[in-house]
Amino acid sequence: MKEIKHFINGAFVGSASGRTFDDINPANGQVIGRVHEAGRAEVDAAVQAARAALSGPWGAMSVAERADILHRVADGITARFDEFLEAECLDTGKPKSLASHIDIPRGAANFKVFADLLKNVPSEAFEMATPDGSGAINYAVRRPKGVIGVISPWNLPLLLMTWKVGPALACGNTVVVKPSEETPLTTTLLAEVMQAAGVPAGVYNVVHGFGGDSAGAFLTEHADVDAFTFTGETGTGELIMRAAAKGVRQVSLELGGKNAGIVFADCDMDKAIEGTLRSAFANCGQVCLGTERLYVERSIFEEFVARLKAGAESLVIGPPDDPTSNFGPLVSLKHREKVLSYYQQAVADGATVVTGGGVPQMPEALAGGAWIQPTIWTGLADDSAVVTEEIFGPCCHIRPFDSEAEAVALANSLPYGLSATLWSDNVSRAHRVAGQLEAGIVWVNSWFLRDLRTAFGGSKQSGIGREGGVHSLEFYTELKNICVKL
Numbered sequence: 001m002k003e004i005k006h007f008i009n010g011a012f013v014g015s016a017s018g019r020t021f022d023d024i025n026p027a028n029g030q031v032i033g034r035v036h037e038a039g040r041a042e043v044d045a046a047v048q049a050a051r052a053a054l055s056g057p058w059g060a061m062s063v064a065e066r067a068d069i070l071h072r073v074a075d076g077i078t079a080r081f082d083e084f085l086e087a088e089c090l091d092t093g094k095p096k097s098l099a100s101h102i103d104i105p106r107g108a109a110n111f112k113v114f115a116d117l118l119k120n121v122p123s124e125a126f127e128m129a130t131p132d133g134s135g136a137i138n139y140a141v142r143r144p145k146g147v148i149g150v151i152s153p154w155n156l157p158l159l160l161m162t163w164k165v166g167p168a169l170a171c172g173n174t175v176v177v178k179p180s181e182e183t184p185l186t187t188t189l190l191a192e193v194m195q196a197a198g199v200p201a202g203v204y205n206v207v208h209g210f211g212g213d214s215a216g217a218f219l220t221e222h223a224d225v226d227a228f229t230f231t232g233e234t235g236t237g238e239l240i241m242r243a244a245a246k247g248v249r250q251v252s253l254e255l256g257g258k259n260a261g262i263v264f265a266d267c268d269m270d271k272a273i274e275g276t277l278r279s280a281f282a283n284c285g286q287v288c289l290g291t292e293r294l295y296v297e298r299s300i301f302e303e304f305v306a307r308l309k310a311g312a313e314s315l316v317i318g319p320p321d322d323p324t325s326n327f328g329p330l331v332s333l334k335h336r337e338k339v340l341s342y343y344q345q346a347v348a349d350g351a352t353v354v355t356g357g358g359v360p361q362m363p364e365a366l367a368g369g370a371w372i373q374p375t376i377w378t379g380l381a382d383d384s385a386v387v388t389e390e391i392f393g394p395c396c397h398i399r400p401f402d403s404e405a406e407a408v409a410l411a412n413s414l415p416y417g418l419s420a421t422l423w424s425d426n427v428s429r430a431h432r433v434a435g436q437l438e439a440g441i442v443w444v445n446s447w448f449l450r451d452l453r454t455a456f457g458g459s460k461q462s463g464i465g466r467e468g469g470v471h472s473l474e475f476y477t478e479l480k481n482i483c484v485k486l
């Protein structure tokens with residue numbers, strides 16, 4: 001049985017307690033490996049290693065030297081592409097066709113983009129007058145924040161973890177990463193790549209375990225971590241914020257959403273259907289940016305529902321290795337229980353089930369997997385739980401609207417504000433509505449089109465702060481002003 005260990009101070013180590021938990025393949029329910037669960041001792045060792053590494057060779061490196069190393073990390077991921085792909089798909093069950101286009105290439109890109117950005121970022125300077133006439137110059141320098149605690153989720157494990165580790169290291173910090181207990185493999189594999197790329201011991205540390213009363217909480221409670229970056233559920237974000245308040249540590253939080261899609265009658269219907277199929281069902285609906293609420297102009301409502309139904313029914317449900325499959329399982333049977341509870345709630349609340357609503361019949365070898373049907377509903381009240389709460393599954397509710405103002409009001413009606421998507425070929429309307437939507441990211445006639453230089457994050461209860469491009473530098477560095485009297 002494969003053992004998945006922590007990576008602390010440049011070495012793979014097991015837990016002193018001997019405690020382990022199973023890593024399960026959600027496509028068939030089989031155990032992939034045994035994961036060591038960190039106690040306070042391992043978390044403390046990881047944080048101390050990260051702290052010490054700040055004043056070792058890593059801390060003495062120039063930006064250009066760090067950037068070279070991070071390029072080697074990216075190249076190392078690409079060189080071991082198939083191993084990363086295999087590991088990610090074993091942990092998540094997602095189709096290899098998806099992970100080979102999104103997860104693994106983004107894992108590498110997240111290092112390159114920030115390594116290059118750091119080399120080119122300008123610094124501000126202000127000349128000022130002084131009463132004696134000699135003047136002064138102010139200039140700002142960026143310094144690493146220190147030890148960063150990275151707590152990442154299971155839906156896009158490598159992509160979301162490296163989205164934080166890439167800029168954190170580019171800025172000269174050291175990290176302690178706590179990946180999701182559901183998906184420990186790629187974070188662990190990355191440790192081998194880091195070592196081979198010449199990242200000094202203690203710069204990249206990994207501790208495995210659960211959230212509350214386990215590695216996650218031990219990390220956020222550790223006084224020697226300077227800041228935390230987290231992607232996951234809003235409730236977890238609140239707990240992390242609370243822990244970070246002790247010692248006044250900064251947080252960057254990318255949290256839950258209940259993202260709206262607005263489809264106007266003047267849209268290109270083919271593109272709207274294709275984009276909505278992805279935004280509702282890609283990664284089995286487990287993307288925080290996904291669309292779970294659709295508002296469709298009444299004149300095209302019937303046609304849109306019928307075409308989205310046909311599209312959902314044409315998705316090919318299957319295991320990662322099947323090249324025809326484009327729809328994998330949910331991450332776990334536990335998560336399927338949660339999603340199925342919403343499927344049942346929808347029926348109890350009087351929804352029309354347009355398609356899906358249950359568990360598909362799978363071949364014997366996959367029967368233990370967390371398979372679920374893509375599901376579409378209509379007819380629910382605006383305040384029903386299915387329409388207002390994040391489900392994080394392959395499902396959406398579609399409701400007609402009659403005016404632009406009504407669509408905007410419906411889209412903005414929830415306490416979340418992560419992303420929104422709108423479909424219209426009327427340029428004025430697209431700009432006008434995009435400006436009114438309460439969301440950190442608005443896509444017009446597209447979905448999940450990502451330029452890593454742009455600000456990324458949520459408004460309202462979907463998060464605090466922005467990462468991406470220079471915005472990541474704001475979080476991962478301290479800006480220090482130096483005032484020199486001439």
Ligand SMILES: NC(=O)C1=CN([C@@H]2O[C@H](COP(=O)(O)OP(=O)(O)OC[C@H]3O[C@@H](n4cnc5c(N)ncnc54)[C@H](O)[C@@H]3O)[C@@H](O)[C@H]2O)C=CC1
Nearest residue numbers: 152153179180210211212216217232233236239255288392
């Ligand atoms: N990208 C997103 O927006 C994601 C949203 N979710 C949502 O969250 C729901 C629950 O899924 P979970 O995996 O339980 O998400 P979660 O938000 O609890 O877990 C994400 C990460 O936080 C850690 N964590 C949990 N509690 C913690 C604590 N008290 N202190 C420190 N770290 C902690 C977990 O171990 C994991 O590494 C899902 O059903 C889904 O609705 C889940 C994963 C990703």
Ligand SMILES: O=C(O)/C=C/C=C(\O)C(=O)O
Nearest residue numbers: 155163231287288289450
């Ligand atoms: O492209 C990104 O950086 C992030 C994409 C998706 C998420 O953040 C998520 O699903 O949590």
